[in-house]
């Protein structure tokens with residue numbers, strides 16, 4: 409893949425202009441940036457002394473099109489640290505280039521941020537991870553990246569980082585340990601474990617064969633974001649901590665998946681369904697519709 413959506417067309421000045429505008433609009437000077445995943449935007453509400461900006465008002469900022477993502481950048485204080493929080497992120501499946509998807513990360517760097525916290529909603533492939541659990545990301549598999557869809561494609565900007573950045577320790581071990589210790593102190597350790605996150609392009613959810621493949625490759629949870637942001641963050645020297653909120657299980661086999669039910673319709677045709685019996689209409693019998701697993 410080359411050109412079009414797969415080539416970073418932003419130059420240093422583009423990020424700088426956005427950062428300078430933000431610095432002129434708020435007195436906050438954040439050390440920590442938090443990207444809120446789907447349904448996690450309320451994290452920003454915990455910030456004290458807030459300055460909030462709609463993405464539509466920020467020069468050069470991409471626009472969020474996903475429901476449940478407020479599309480606001482919120483600055484404020486949290487437990488003595490100055491933070492900037494993205495209420496809503498950008499995904500490849502919205503039609504953004506990876507360069508736009510990850511645009512805020514470089515802006516954070518220019519604001520003086522040192523630590524990036526990424527959060528997301530993800531589907532579990534691991535036996536021990538249930539909906540409602542939290543997975544501390546210990547590593548990721550960036551499927552679009554492996555296929556050549558990378559936010560660092562195009563001329564390298566040495567001011568941000570090297571042409572060939574190492575990704576062998578993306579998720580800061582110290583922060584991962586600290587998070588586990590805090591989970592124990594708070595008495596919620598049984599809900600928290602470490603795992604490997606895989607990013608897929610979306611927007612469709614995985615087929616059973618794809619879920620099985622990822623499980624065999626050692627993936628614990630799958631989602632449609634995060635990895636490109638982390639690649640850009642590590643490239644420009646940010647310290648990264650990531651968590652996935654497990655929202656659903658990915659079925660690995662039609663037979664064993666607990667959410668799947670074998671239904672027999674009145675015409676004795678067997679149909680797999682995720683939720684409710686499917687009765688095929690006369691004209692559908694020859695060519696039954698695919699039943700998705702969301």
Ligand SMILES: O=P(O)(O)O[C@@H]1C[C@H](O)[C@@H](CO)O1
Pocket residue numbers: 444445446447497499527528529530610631632633634
């Ligand atoms: O922004 P995140 O990664 O939390 O968004 C989740 C994962 C997919 O993008 C989408 C579908 O569930 O929501």
